[in-house]
Amino acid sequence: MAKEKGRKLIAQNKKARHDYHILDTYECGLVLMGTEVKSLRQGRASLVDGFVQIDGHEAWLHNVHVPEYSQGTWTNHSARRKRKLLMHRAEIDKLESKSQETGHTIVPLVLYFKDGRAKVEIALAKGKKEYDKRQTLREKQDRREAERAVSAAKRRQRA
DSSP states (O other), X not given: OOOOOSEEEEEEOXXXXXXXXXXXXXXXXXXXXXXXXXXXXXXXXXXXXXXXXXXXXXXEEESOBXXXXXXXXXXXXXXXXXXXXXXXXXXXXXXXXXXXXXXXXXXXXXXXXXXXXXXXXXXXXXXXXHHHHHHHHHHHHHHHHHHHHHHHHHHHHHO
């Protein structure tokens, strides 16, 4: 069997970018069971309620939903079990110290396969206030309207 190359997206947490200011991102490996890998290869997962917790100098991914593998037997995994993240000790120590500051948390952003291995991109994040969320939406809408105006002006010039 040929080895996979490139990056294949499995799941994305778009709500995290809306709810948090992303301060720093990290790419981590995951310790998975065989049925979890097969379920992920089918493109089925959800990062919506996920978060990372550091216990005893180990990073753990909690509340990420990987549904049971449909052809699995009694060896199937539980859908919301905690999964160990594979990171360097220095990265874990840095994350642990930063995440203990008030208002900081660690959230998963993207789950994907990179060259055949399951990876998760996690972020050190600070929660946004409600007015920050409205401001972000307003900026996004203004940017979209400006792009529309520019493209309409270009179309008028060509005609």
